[in-house]
Amino acid sequence: MSDSKNNYLDFITDAHFLQCISNLHQSYLEAKKEFTKSKY
Numbered sequence: 721m722s723d724s725k726n727n728y729l730d731f732i733t734d735a736h737f738l739q740c741i742s743n744l745h746q747s748y749l750e751a752k753k754e755f756t757k758s759k760y
Contacts, residue, residue, distance in 0.1 A: 726734050 726732075726737075728734055728737050732740075
């Protein structure tokens with residue numbers, strides 16, 4: 721259907737997709753630092 725050169729998704733560019741993943745990963749690492757198992 722789409723002749724785009726994206727490897728992962730057709731509706732956003734690979735660079736944008738990878739940037740979103742990077743942002744999510746960074747947020748996850750920050751949250752993991754703040755919330756340790758001892759707080760639960």
